[in-house]
Amino acid sequence: MLEPLQWDNGKVCFLDQTKLPGEEIYRETDDYRVIAEGIRTLQIRGAPLIGISAAYGICLGAREYITIPETSFALKMHEIDAILRATRPTAVNLFWALNIMKQVWQKGLKEGCPPREISLRLDEESDALTKREYNVNYNISRRGAALLDNGDTVLTHCNAGSLACGGWGTALGIIHWAALKEKKRIQVIADETRPLLQGSRLTAFELVHNDIPVKVICDNMAGYCMSQGMVSKVIVGADRVTVRGDVANKIGTYTVAVLASYHHIPFYVAVPLSSIDFRLEEGEDIPIEERAAQEVLHFNGKSIAAPGAGALNPAFDVTPRTMVTALITERGIIPPPFEDTLKHLK
Numbered sequence: 298m299l300e301p302l303q304w305d306n307g308k309v310c311f312l313d314q315t316k317l318p319g320e321e322i323y324r325e326t327d328d329y330r331v332i333a334e335g336i337r338t339l340q341i342r343g344a345p346l347i348g349i350s351a352a353y354g355i356c357l358g359a360r361e362y363i364t365i366p367e368t369s370f371a372l373k374m375h376e377i378d379a380i381l382r383a384t385r386p387t388a389v390n391l392f393w394a395l396n397i398m399k400q401v402w403q404k405g406l407k408e409g410c411p412p413r414e415i416s417l418r419l420d421e422e423s424d425a426l427t428k429r430e431y432n433v434n435y436n437i438s439r440r441g442a443a444l445l446d447n448g449d450t451v452l453t454h455c456n457a458g459s460l461a462c463g464g465w466g467t468a469l470g471i472i473h474w475a476a477l478k479e480k481k482r483i484q485v486i487a488d489e490t491r492p493l494l495q496g497s498r499l500t501a502f503e504l505v506h507n508d509i510p511v512k513v514i515c516d517n518m519a520g521y522c523m524s525q526g527m528v529s530k531v532i533v534g535a536d537r538v539t540v541r542g543d544v545a546n547k548i549g550t551y552t553v554a555v556l557a558s559y560h561h562i563p564f565y566v567a568v569p570l571s572s573i574d575f576r577l578e579e580g581e582d583i584p585i586e587e588r589a590a591q592e593v594l595h596f597n598g599k600s601i602a603a604p605g606a607g608a609l610n611p612a613f614d615v616t617p618r619t620m621v622t623a624l625i626t627e628r629g630i631i632p633p634p635f636e637d638t639l640k641h642l643k
C-alpha cells in the first residue's frame with residue numbers, strides 16, 4: 298500500500314503527487330505553510346488525505362508558537378486555521394478535520410492550558426483522526442467488494458485510492474479488496490481525468506503497483522466503452538455528498554454518471570462519512586473550485602490551445618442523487634433514497 302503522508306514526531310513527510318508517476322519524491326516539513334501550499338497545488342490531494350494533512354498542519358502550526366503567551370497563541374491558531382481553510386473549497390473533509398482540531402485547541406484555551414499542553418492534545422487528536430480514517434477506508438473496501446463479481450470490468454474516474462486517502466482508499470480500495478483479498482478477476486478502465494490526469498498518473502500507478510489489470514482511456518471514450526458492453530460497473534469516490542445524496546466529485550464524474558444511467562450500468566459512490574456534508578441538502582449548494590485556466594490550456598508546460606483562447610476549469614461537478622445506484626460507506630451500502638439512512642448515521 299502506498300503511503301502518501303506520514304507524521305513523525307513534529308514533521309510531516311508527504312509524497313508530492315504532482316510528480317507521479319515519473320518521480321517518487323517525498324517532502325519533509327515542519328511548516329504548516331508548506332502543507333497549505335501542498336494542498337493548494339495538489340501535491341497532497343484527495344478529499345480524505347486533504348483532511349488528514351490539514352489536521353497535521355494544525356499540529357505543526359501549534360508547535361511553532363508553543364512559547365508565546367496564551368492570548369497571542371489563540372490569535373495565531375485562528376490565523377493558521379484560516380490559512381488551511383482557504384486552500385481548497387470543495388472537499389468537505391478539509392473543514393471536517395479543521396473543525397475537529399478547532400474544538401481541541403479552543404477547549405484547551407478555555408481550560409487555561411498552556412500552549413505546550415494544547416499542542417500535545419492536538420498531536421494526539423490528529424493521530425486518532427488518521428487512524429479512524431484508515432479504518433474507515435478498510436471498512437468501505439471490505440463492504441464494497443461484495444458488490445463486485447468475478448469477471449467485472451470497473452470504470453473509475455480520478456483517483457480514490459491510497460494516494461487520495463492513505464490506507465486502502467475508497468473506490469479503488471473496493472477494487473483492490475475484491476481483487477487481492479477475494480481473488481476475484483477484476484479489470485479496471487481508468488478515465489485519464491483531464492486536466493490534471495489523476496486517472497492515468499495515479500489510479501493506473503496504484504493498480505499497476507498491485508498487479509491489477511488496468512486500461513487507461515481518454516475521458517471522451519467512456520461512452521463508447523459503455524456502448525460496446527465493456528463496462529460492467531462504475532465506482533467513484535466523492536469530495537462532498539449532501540445529506541440527500543447529491544455527489545460532488547472530480548470534474549467529469551457527472552458525465553460518466555449520465556452515460557452509466559443511459560446504458561443501465563450501476564453507478565456506485567464510495568464515500569466515508571467524513572465526506573458527507575450534513576448541513577447541505579442540495580448539490581447546487583456545494584462550492585465548486587475553479588482552478589487556473591493554465592491547467593487546461595497547457596500540457597507538460599507547453600501551450601496546447603490557440604493563443605488568445607480562454608478556458609473554463611471547474612475542478613468538480615455534481616452528480617444528482619437520482620443517478621446514484623448506491624452509496625458505499627464504512628457503515629454499510631446505502632440504496633436510495635439516501636436521506637433517512639444518512640441522517641441516522643450522523
Ligand code: MRU
Nearest residue numbers: 342343344455457461534535547
Ligand atoms: O482534485 P483532487 O485530485 O483532489 O480530486 C480528488 C477527487 O475528486 C477524488 O475522486 C475524491 O477526492 C475522492 S478520494 C477518496
